[in-house]
Amino acid sequence: MAAKPKLYYFCGRGRMEAIRWLLAAAGVEVDSRWGRGRRRTTAGHLLFGQVPLVEIDGMMLTQTRAILSYLAAKYNLYGKDLKERARIDMYTDGTMDLMLMILATPFSSPTNKEGSYATIVQKAKTRYFPAFEKVLKGHGEDFLVGNAFSWADVQLFEAILMVEELDAAVLSDFPQLKAFKARVGNMPNMKKFLQPGSQRKPPADDHYVKVVRDVLQF
Ligand SMILES: N[C@@H](CCC(=O)N[C@@H](CS)C(=O)NCC(=O)O)C(=O)O
Numbered sequence: 001m002a003a004k005p006k007l008y009y010f011c012g013r014g015r016m017e018a019i020r021w022l023l024a025a026a027g028v029e030v031d032s033r034w035g036r037g038r039r040r041t042t043a044g045h046l047l048f049g050q051v052p053l054v055e056i057d058g059m060m061l062t063q064t065r066a067i068l069s070y071l072a073a074k075y076n077l078y079g080k081d082l083k084e085r086a087r088i089d090m091y092t093d094g095t096m097d098l099m100l101m102i103l104a105t106p107f108s109s110p111t112n113k114e115g116s117y118a119t120i121v122q123k124a125k126t127r128y129f130p131a132f133e134k135v136l137k138g139h140g141e142d143f144l145v146g147n148a149f150s151w152a153d154v155q156l157f158e159a160i161l162m163v164e165e166l167d168a169a170v171l172s173d174f175p176q177l178k179a180f181k182a183r184v185g186n187m188p189n190m191k192k193f194l195q196p197g198s199q200r201k202p203p204a205d206d207h208y209v210k211v212v213r214d215v216l217q218f
Pocket of ligand 1: 014015049050051052062063064065216
């Protein structure tokens with residue numbers, strides 16, 4: 001049996017959460033490592049002094065996008081040709097832009113937070129969700145690219161859940177996305193990851209923000 005990928009990160013979402021989602025979608029079990037003691041293990045492997053770090057197939061990989069695209073290719077979630085890969089990249093870059101705005105907000109000043117979240121929901125409603133609604137409506141297929149489940153679907157699903165945590169009614173004007181969410185959320189591996197006890201992490205709370213600030217000293 002192949003060794004489980006080892007994920008080195010804080011015990012929270014951050015940039016590792018999309019990696020956790022993709023591995024879960026592929027049905028891969030992981031070994032999560034965190035804590036100050038882990039600094040010794042990761043020493044010398046953090047190419048640019050940053051996490052996430054994923055140990056897999058004899059490699060120590062950093063840079064979220066590089067990790068995600070390796071996993072997508074390895075687990076057959078990256079389209080069937082170069083053109084499909086380009087579209088998957090385009091969609092995942094878009095959803096990552098949206099998710100990074102949400103992930104960064106707990107680290108901003110308390111007075112800015114509510115306004116930031118409102119702006120992000122507005123951006124989701126006017127920029128990102130209309131684009132994906134149009135894609136799904138345009139081709140009438142179940143998934144974003146090539147009528148096959150891909151990394152683009154996993155990440156859009158994750159992004160929808162994150163925005164819904166800010167505004168539960170955000171999909172009310174997006175019937176395609178609503179149906180997409182139900183379809184993807186019912187896939188066995190996705191459903192499993194949504195259950196309590198999975199490696200899925202909750203939104204950042206004050207404790208998480210403090211731990212990250214202490215470790216990264218900012
Ligand atoms: N481009 C990198 C950015 C990684 C990054 O900023 N990681 C943060 C934690 S989420 C970090 O390690 N910061 C420490 C530092 O930059 O010194 C990626 O996408 O993986």
